[in-house]
Amino acid sequence: xxxxxxxxxxxxxxxxxxxxxxxxxxxxxxxxxxxxxxxxxxxxxxxxxxxxxxxxxxxxxxxxxxxxxxxxxxxxxxxxxxxxxxxxxxxxxxxxxxxxxxxxxxxxxxxxxxxxxxxxxxxxxxxxxxxxxxxxxxxxxxxxxxxxxxxxxxxxxxxxxxxxxxxxxxxxxxxxxxxxxxxxxxxxxxxxxxxxxxxxxxxxxxxxxxxxxxxxxxxxxxxxxxxxxxxxxxxxxxxxxxxxxxxxxxxxxxxxxxxxxxxxxxxxxxxxxxxxxxxxxxxxxxxxxxxxxxxxxxxxxxxxxxxxxxxxxxxxxxxxxxxxxxxxxxxxxxxxxxxxxxxxxxxxxxxxxxxxxxxxxxxxxxxx
Numbered sequence: 059x060x061x062x063x064x065x066x067x068x069x070x071x072x073x074x075x076x077x078x079x080x081x082x083x084x085x086x087x088x089x090x091x092x093x094x095x096x097x098x099x100x101x102x103x104x105x106x107x108x109x110x111x112x113x114x115x116x117x118x119x120x121x122x123x124x125x126x127x128x129x130x131x132x133x134x135x136x137x138x139x140x141x142x143x144x145x146x147x148x149x150x151x152x153x154x155x156x157x158x159x160x161x162x163x164x165x166x167x168x169x170x171x172x173x174x175x176x177x178x179x180x181x182x183x184x185x186x187x188x189x190x191x192x193x194x195x196x197x198x199x200x201x202x203x204x205x206x207x208x209x210x211x212x213x214x215x216x217x218x219x220x221x222x223x224x225x226x227x228x229x230x231x232x233x234x235x236x237x238x239x240x241x242x243x244x245x246x247x248x249x250x251x252x253x254x255x256x257x258x259x260x261x262x263x264x265x266x267x268x269x270x271x272x273x274x275x276x277x278x279x280x281x282x283x284x285x286x287x288x289x290x291x292x293x294x295x296x297x298x299x300x301x302x303x304x305x306x307x308x309x310x311x312x313x314x315x316x317x318x319x320x321x322x323x324x325x326x327x328x329x330x331x332x333x334x335x336x337x338x339x340x341x342x343x344x345x346x347x348x349x350x351x352x353x354x355x356x357x358x359x360x361x362x363x364x365x366x367x368x369x370x371x372x373x374x375x376x377x378x379x380x381x382x383x384x385x386x387x388x389x390x391x392x393x394x395x396x397x398x399x400x401x402x403x404x405x406x407x408x409x410x411x412x413x414x415x416x417x418x419x420x421x422x423x424x425x426x
Contacts, residue, residue: 060287062359063378066424069283069320070361071410073422076279077271077365079105079174079239079414086237086270087113093170093235095163096120097156099181100174100251101142101366102239104128105414107135110170117170120159122152122181124368127412143371144197145179147190153183156254157220160228167231175241175366175416177251178211183219193217204301204330207242211252221252229263236267241366241416243299243325245269273324273417276365280322280422289424290319298325298419302344309421310351313358316425323421329395336396339370341419345377345406346388346397355381357426363408366416369398376408376419377401 060068075081079102087110096119098107103123108130111119120136121128128137138155140148163169182193196217200210215222226234236257242249247256247267257265273296281294293312298305305327313321327340341362348360363369363376377397383406391400401407 062357062424062426063380065287065289066359066361066422067378068287069280069322069424070363070420070422072283073276073280073420074365074413074415077239077276077415077417079271080109082239082271083109083172083237084113086268090235091168093117094167095159096170096172097159098122098172099152099156099177099254100239101127101176101416102174102414103172104131106172106174106237106239107131110172120155122156124176124180129412140180142176142179143201144194145182145190149180149182150184150190152181153220156181156225157183157228160225163229163231165230165232169229169231169234171226171234171236171255173236173251173255174239175250177254178214178221181220181254185217185219188217202331204328206299206328207326208249211249214252218252221254222248223253223256223258225254226261226265227258231263233264236265237270238267239271239415239417240269240273241418243296245272271415271417273420276417276420277322277324280420284320284322290317292316292319292321294322296324298323298327298421300327302327302329302340302347305344306347306351310348313348313352313360313423314355316358316423318425321423324418326418331395332393336391336394336399337372338395338398339364339372341369341376342372342374342397342401342407343392343395345379346392346401349379349383349388352379352381353384358423360421360423361408362419362421363410364419365413367410367413372398373409374398374407375410377406378408379406
């Protein structure tokens with residue numbers, strides 16, 4: 059018999075699997091003509107590029123992705139791995155390589171651009187006068203301030219030559235097709251990757267852009283899995299866009315009153331970091347904060363994690379907590395933004411490895 063934790067894990071994983079970069083890209087490419095060049099950028103870039111190469115065969119391909127997210131790519135692919143969430147020198151190399159690849163395409167050529175979340179930090183080509191130190195400082199400041207992704211990406215576009223439609227502004231070919239996996243509220247291409255896949259104003263080429271995977275699709279797949287397990291659906295919505303402590307207070311009360319069944323929530327919490335924060339990310343912080351709110355509850359399990367398999371600058375995706383998780387030292391860890399260390403010591407981390415997608419975060423709560 060499955061426990062609440064077994065069911066919550068299975069439902070969470072079903073949501074993530076439904077928006078896998080390889081499967082979503084394969085479906086989207088079914089009727090597309092062969093491109094002359096493939097460019098892929100973001101945390102899901104490798105899985106998206108793999109699908110395109112499977113479909114079209116040996117097309118020149120450049121992939122810019124996060125360290126450790128490039129499994130199963132053939133040796134013929136030009137690969138640049140870079141840092142996330144704070145960019146490094148390789149991020150500038152990736153941004154320049156993307157811009158040069160687009161600019162080098164001749165008249166009459168066809169481009170396939172594959173975009174996923176994480177591209178904002180992973181690839182950048184700065185406006186004149188700005189340096190890597192400026193970019194890294196901006197990213198650290200925005201992370202510490204707890205800005206949401208829309209506000210962060212608006213700031214990033216101000217110092218970039220390739221964001222906000224800038225990358226494709228240099229395209230001289232005949233057609234550019236953009237497929238994107240959305241990690242932002244509203245699935246706005248001008249916000250995903252700070253608009254690295256957005257079409258420029260008044261383009262000189264034929265272009266089309268569409269979203270092929272999103273948080274809404276992941277949530278619906280999670281609901282479908284919950285129904286297969288015989289659980290009653292007690293709610294499904296995009297409701298995680300707030301400071302993690304405000305969310306814990308609001309969602310915690312909802313969880314304590316949750317009838318038997320499942321609650322599925324999506325979105326992207328924010329966190330304001332203290333000086334010298336410990337180890338963890340927004341999902342680990344929210345998991346531990348929720349553990350405090352549901353302490354003593356029986357038959358209740360909450361799984362929350364980043365759908366890309368990573369949470370902030372850590373190897374974990376998030377946390378798995380129950381009414382029995384909260385304990386001595388947890389309050390201090392939460393206040394110090396060291397939730398990851400505490401959850402690891404108590405066997406409550408959610409660790410998946412890279413998932414090949416990135417559609418914000420997913421919370422699944424199961425009450426037996």
